[in-house]
Amino acid sequence: MNEGRTLPQSLVALMKLRVVVLLQITAVCAIVTHDLLLRHGALGDLPSRSWLDTGRAVVLTVVAGTLSAGGSNAINMWYDADIDPHMARTARRPVPAGDVSATTALLFGLVIATLGSGLFLFAHWKAAMWSAFSVLFYVLVYTIALKRRTPQNIVIGGIAGSTPPLIGWAVAASTTGALDVGGVLSLGSAVPWMLFLLIFLWTPPHFWALALYRSGEYGKVGVPMMPDVHGPQRTVFESKVYCVLLLLLGVVPVMWPSSGLSMAWVMVSTALSLRYARTVWKIDLDEPLDDEGRMPTARASFFASLRYLAWMFMAMVVFAAVPPSWLGPLGPL
Numbered sequence: 586m587n588e589g590r591t592l593p594q595s596l597v598a599l600m601k602l603r604v605v606v607l608l609q610i611t612a613v614c615a616i617v618t619h620d621l622l623l624r625h626g627a628l629g630d631l632p633s634r635s636w637l638d639t640g641r642a643v644v645l646t647v648v649a650g651t652l653s654a655g656g657s658n659a660i661n662m663w664y665d666a667d668i669d670p671h672m673a674r675t676a677r678r679p680v681p682a683g684d685v686s687a688t689t690a691l692l693f694g695l696v697i698a699t700l701g702s703g704l705f706l707f708a709h710w711k712a713a714m715w716s717a718f719s720v721l722f723y724v725l726v727y728t729i730a731l732k733r734r735t736p737q738n739i740v741i742g743g744i745a746g747s748t749p750p751l752i753g754w755a756v757a758a759s760t761t762g763a764l765d766v767g768g769v770l771s772l773g774s775a776v777p778w779m780l781f782l783l784i785f786l787w788t789p790p791h792f793w794a795l796a797l798y799r800s801g802e803y804g805k806v807g808v809p810m811m812p813d814v815h816g817p818q819r820t821v822f823e824s825k826v827y828c829v830l831l832l833l834l835g836v837v838p839v840m841w842p843s844s845g846l847s848m849a850w851v852m853v854s855t856a857l858s859l860r861y862a863r864t865v866w867k868i869d870l871d872e873p874l875d876d877e878g879r880m881p882t883a884r885a886s887f888f889a890s891l892r893y894l895a896w897m898f899m900a901m902v903v904f905a906a907v908p909p910s911w912l913g914p915l916g917p918l
Contacts, residue, residue: 595684596693599662600655608746609650612753614898615780616642619757621905628774631761642708642756649704650749653716656698657723657745663691664728668806674799705752709759712752714769719748733807736814743788750780776846779837783897786831790824790865791890797821797868797883817870828862850904854897861893 590598620639622628662669662680670681679685685693698720705713727742735741754777758764763773772778789811796803796810797817804813811820835854864886875881 589682590679590684592685595679596659598679599659599685599690599693600651600697601658602651602655604658605651605654608654608749609647610895611780611784611898612646612650612749613643614902615750615753615777616646616757617902618776618780618905619754619774621902622774622776623761625905625908627905628761628763631763631773634757634760638760639757642753642759645704645708646753646756649701649716650752652697652701652704653720654701654749656694656696656701657720659690659694660698660724661694661728663687663694664724666690668808671806672802674802705756708756709764711764711769711772712755712759715748715752715755719745719752734809736809736811738809739792739811740789743785746788747781747784750777750784753777754780775837779834779846780898780901782834783831784894786827786834787890787894790827791887791894793820793824794865794868794883794887794890798879798881798887821865821868821870824865824868825862828858828865832858832862834858846901847904847907849907850900853900853904857893857896857900861889864889 616639619628620634620636620642623631623634662678665675666680666687669675669678675681680687680690702713702716702720705716723742723745727738727745731738731742751772754772754774755764758773761773764771766773793811796812797820803810811823832855835858836851864882868880868882868886870880872880872882875884
């Protein structure tokens with residue numbers, strides 16, 4: 586054991602809670618959005634839910650989601666134990682630091698990931714199914730099959746990180762009967778799928794900006810990130826493509842009025858997407874690097890992407906909370 590961490594601290598570090606918290610925030614936003622839209626009648630004639638129901642859904646989702654996502658991260662650290670010591674960003678993780686063995690990380694991850702997905706059965710099988718899907722996709726498809734083989738690892742692997750809104754929405758809708766109609770993809774509304782697509786389309790430019798400003802770290806350990814394989818120019822171009830897709834996603838409610846979202850949401854989401862896209866367009870591949878050999882404009886875009894996603898989810902909740910009559914002509918489509 587390394588004296589730097591106790592065993593409990595090492596197990597917590599294996600879960601990468603800072604990342605997990607971001608995932609759970611998106612799930613909680615989906616729950617709150619569902620219940621607010623339900624109260625305003627935007628989801629049709631369904632049984633109402635109290636704030637106590639909302640609170641229960643939030644607690645279950647945060648606890649179970651933290652376990653399942655944290656378990657996925659622990660398994661990821663087991664698999665990446667051979668490359669993590671060679672990157673500055675990952676060298677102090679529990680396994681390369683010697684705090685725990687790779688086997689301990691694997692066993693711990695399997696146990697809590699299984700427990701977390703299983704807890705969602707207390708809500709609905711669709712919530713448990715999407716949680717299990719997320720774990721298996723992240724571990725088997727992203728970590729093992731894609732991460733070291735293709736520069737599209739982030740694009741395809743991003744599916745796993747996009748599922749928390751589906752899980753949260755399923756937990757919230759579990760008491761209304763909406764989940765009992767249709768197949769496994771049916772959640773009773775287009776909104777959770779819009780939130781899924783928001784994270785999915787956001788992920789590539791977010792991570793590619795990180796790869797640009799930490800240029801070379803992934804390449805030296807054999808992880809084919811886009812900048813190392815196809816070059817910075819191609820990376821920025823494809824990032825711009827995803828920004829355009831994010832802009833188009835903001836107008837989906839216009840084409841899908843039954844979503845219950847408002848024209849005000851369309852306007853605000855478009856403005857936020859344009860503001861974020863501007864940071865991607867400002868990435869300057871010819872600029873001088875900083876003292877640590879990093880690209881300042883790529884770093885700025887990376888952190889702007891975090892703010893963008895937070896504001897988008899906050900806007901979704903805010904406009905779901907506003908009574909439709911208050912919005913006038915900018916109300917539900």
